[in-house]
Amino acid sequence: MPRRPRETTAVPLPPAPRRTVLATALAALATAFGPAASGTVRPPGPGDPSSEGRAATTVGHHAWASAADWRAGTGNGTAPGRRSGLVMERAAGRVPYHDPHSGRTGNWEYATWLSPLHRSAVPAGELIAYWNATTPAGTWLRTEVQGTYTDGTLTPWYTMGIWASGDGDVLRTSVDGQQDGTSSVRTDTVAVGEDTPLRLAAFRMRLTLYRAPGSRATxxxxxxxVTTSDLPARFEVPATAPGEAADRELTVPAYSQNVHTGRYPQYDNGGEAWCSPASSQMVVEYWGHRPTAADLAWVDPSYDDPQVCHAARATYDHQYEGCGNWPFNAAYAASHPGLQAVVTRLDSLTAAERLVAAGIPVITSQSFHEKELTGAGYGTAGHLMTVTGFTALGDVIVNDPAGRNNRDVRRIYNRREFENVWLRTRRKDAEGRTRSASGGVCYLYWPSRATPAQLAALSAAGVR
Incomplete structure (x- = not known):
């Protein structure tokens, strides 16, 4: 259960920033880029989805992941590597960066990649970007997105993450305070305000890769x-019947976040703040990956499950001051050889069942009062857990890291209650105020050499 809930009251945007803007960091980085590439799409015309006529549930997903995808974009010093990943081939220039969290200032070579303009399947009210990457020592990256509204105007270039696999060069961070009066960035999500009919009709991404001057590393x-969505405001979602994963359970390691309470205050103090890295570590290990002894050398040897401490450090967002940044968790999982990861939304438990039946666990994000999820024994404004199976009657088997210890992590939750607290987009807090809810957000991690059944289940969920 994250100590800082990722929620906002359902009122018009932009919300007040949670913390101060990283103005110094943005100013230092701005010189790394030329004029923003422009891209427009036509405003919606007859027959196009509009704010009054959108589908009841709308989720879209698009990714660039092949050599052909990278070649379709515009590179300045970047190129597809031998294994299809985008790499820095030459420096396009040099730029200073002052890290606002470490206080370190350095000069870095950089190269950029700009995606083609991608039109959303339907206009979207929210956008989540994510990436799968590795950054050797002396390198890091920045991801940005620019949206095109349905009236043809553009958002600013929004920074979605300053990221590195480790923390020896820059400290991984989101950027607060980004908004244009119509949309804003809430840690890891671009959200359009509820007081406007405008939506994001298209978007493009920009990557900037950095390395130490003179280095050959990349x-x-x-x-x-990118996952886009425009879900309806709803407190209740339609019920589903048990599906193809009935009486199926995956053998996923179980780790309690609460055994780590009080550990490593610099990474948000363990306990309720570590649900996301604990869940990510469970699934990373399900796919056969564990940190090496060298990876864990920094952890106090008296601590049990040191790999959860490692995952917390590797997902920590120094601006958010927590480990619950969704794309940072996906990036951590995908930094393990042979694993891919996405942040997306599913529209039903049926979709989750299809994935579990194919052998893919689903890490879900939900919020609820204690009475809304029988047997949980707690309430939360935001919590991650891992769906590992379903009973014969269709109830949901989860690894809930809120368990008191590892033996208490495996839980069975009522199907109807679980699907509602996970998939709804609105809820009432303890004071009766309307709050946002996750709307089916989840992490999916799977092997690059997936089986045909796994690829089919991912494709059915819109992930290719």
Whole structure:
């Protein structure tokens, strides 16, 4: 259960920033880029989806992940590597960067990649970007997105993450305070205000890869993706019947976040703040990956499950001051050889069942009062857990890291209650105020050499 809930009251945007803007960092980085590439799409015409006539549930997903995808974009010093990942082939220039969290200032060579303009399947009210990459020592990357509204105007270039696999060069961070009066960035999500009929009709992504001057090292970006959505405001979602994963359970390691309470205050103090890295670590290990002894050398040897501490450090967002940044968790999972990861939304438990039946666990994000999820024993404004199976009657088997210890992590939750607290987009808080809810957000991690059944299940969920 993250200590800082990722929620906002359902009122018009833009919300007040949670913390101060990283103005110094943005100013230092701005010189790395030329004029923003423009891209427009026509405003909606007859027959196009509009704010009054959108589908009841709308989720889209698009990714660039192949050599052909990278070649379709515009590179300045970047090129597809031998294994299809985007790499830095030559420096396009040099730029200073002052890290606002470490206080370090350095000069870095950079190269850029600009995606083609991609038109959303339907206009979207929210956008989540994510990436699969590795950054050797002396390298890091920045991801940005620019949206095109349905009236043809553009958002600013929004920074979605300053990221590195480790923390020896720059400290991984989101950027607060980004908004244009119509949309804003909430840590890892671009959200359009509820007081406007405008939506995001299209978008393009920009990657900037950095390395130490004179180095031959390079970040490698294997996947860059965006999930768009425009879900209805709803407190209840339609019920589904048990599906193809009935009486199926995956053997996923179980880790409690609460055994780590009080550990590493610099990474948000363990306990309720570590649900996301604990869940990510469970699934990373399900696919056969564990940190090496060298990876864990920094962890106090008296601590049990040191790999959860490692995952917390590797997902920590120094601006958000927590480990719950969705794309940072996906990037951590995908930094393991042979794993891919996405942040997306599913529209039903049926979709989750299809994935579990194919052997893919689903890490879900939900919020609820204690009475809304029988047997949980707690309430939360935002919490991650892992769906590992379904009973014969269709109830949901999860690894819930809120368990008191590892033995208490495996839980069975009522199907109807679980699907509602996960898929709804509105809820009432303890004071009766209307709050946002996750709307089916989930992480999916799977092997690059997936089986045909796994590829089919991912495709059915819109992931290719």
């Amino acid at each position: 970040p490698v970006v294997r996947r860059l993706g």
